[in-house]
Amino acid sequence: MSAADGATRAPGSGRARADERAAPGAREGAGTVEFCGLRLAHRVINGSGTFDVVAARAVFGAALDERFPFAAYVSKTITLEPRAGNPPPRLWEAAQGLINSIGLPNKGLEAYMDEDVPALASLTTEVPAGPAAGTSRVAVPLVTNVMGSTAEELVELVDACHERAEISAVELNVSCPNVKTGLDIGADPVLLEHVVRATRERTSKPLVVKLTPNAADVPACARAAQAGGADAVSLINTLRAMALTPPARGERRHPWLGGGTGGLSGPALRTVALAQVAAVAESVSVPVIGMGGVENTAHARDLIDAGAALVAVGTENFRDPAAAARIARDLAETGL
């Protein structure tokens, strides 16, 4: 893994490289995309927590695996201990967006490793572009997203991921409040660099840091992640947001969501995402995974042109579970 050097670069130079060296039809690698040493079928992945492969298999059957929409699969956030998640209500429909207060329900590290990792290890998908388009399948790397409230917790999670060959990369969710300061770890560049460095030392697998957009200086946080040894950064996570109970005569209104506040996603924040992705891509040399309100190829292309190497689809998966496949195919047809 390349150590961070803090150097800046021209926009777009950190993009994943389309594999153009293979001779047409020569080998199945043609048309694939390289990202942190991983070979991907295309540039479109999922945002953490926006697609549950295990649940979706029961709903859609074999078609899900046959037409798997993502070039890499990012798990929902895994924590050391099981979490039930926040009390309902967990959703609020906003103007062209969704506020969620899900609370990271998950079965905990041990059950994830025992039950889910084997089920997620053998995903493959079609290459949509190049001479091998539609004829060859490429492995879908499993990216495990983990969250801990301290560097020690994160180290334990990353150690467990490092042990498993089925896991290709680790994404750190650093949108967790620091118990001492109450600030999100990811919003404090000093603390962020510390936790990234602590986990970086534990694994040779690609380490992605999912940046929080709820920070005063997101590019500074990106530089801190890079300085700590991150191989890539991903953004944006949801923006902190809130909704109130409907007005009722004589009643004091309170937060609608069971968690109080929640995170806004969807088209409502697309332009915010574009600005943050562009600013971060100008600030770091490691590749950037861009996301935020992507519904179609034009939106994905905006993020790529702003410097993103890969694009993640999040809330749009909820509206159309095959959205990412459609976007990947359209992107490939435009040569991206």
Next chain:
Amino acid sequence: MSGFARATAPFARRLLRVTGVDPLGAYELLRAADPHGPEPSPGQFLMLATAERWGGGVDGRPYLPRAFSIARRRAGESHFLLEDVGPGTHRLAELRAGDALWALGPLGRGFSAPAAGKRAILIGGGAGIAPLAILQDTLGREATVLVGFRDAAHARGAELLRGARVATDDGAIGHRGPCTDLLAAELGRDPDAVVYACGPPAMLEAVRAMCASLSVDAQLALETGMACGFGACFGCAVPRLDGGYLRACVDGPVIDAAALERVPEAVGAHP
């Protein structure tokens, strides 16, 4: 109880063609041609959104698709019962024959068939009567049907079912009071029946409590807001009796009443 066959959903949303939107009292019966859609099992649902002008309305809504029980399947058409109560249902109610409709599904776990020899009692409140119609079609034998509505205009919805006994809050049609009054009388006569219920949370909770106290099997089709319908968002959480949460979309929407501590208040994304 054995399950009806659970349909596997095609892995992408598909465009349906609206064949009609027929007023039914306070409701609309939306009909759409879905010739290639799998046959749903009773209690399954689709996520629906209009192909045009879904979004951009008042307050920038609707944005997410809306979950609708399949009320009936007939000659390649799927029927849905809707009431114009919010931006999503308002837009859907504007549809006219020929318009395009996005659909994903059939989704969720539907009702289980009653054990041999058990009488089925179907009880529904308001727009929650919808999945009872396809259930009545599928059971293929006489089931007792009890339905409750606010007033006479809403009680027109009872026409969706055959031989339904009606209760209204204002007494305009049928029994004056909640439809659970009718259920109490039925269970008094036949405590060996199995109950199938769908309706607003307060009604479902009354059914749950009554069936629990009488040790009667009950299957509740929950109405909750959901963002995706296929287990991705974890937004439709329903507290379980043994702790933690169910996902109404993939663990339900039909839940064995014995699995719930109580039926939660509406937890929709769309108040």
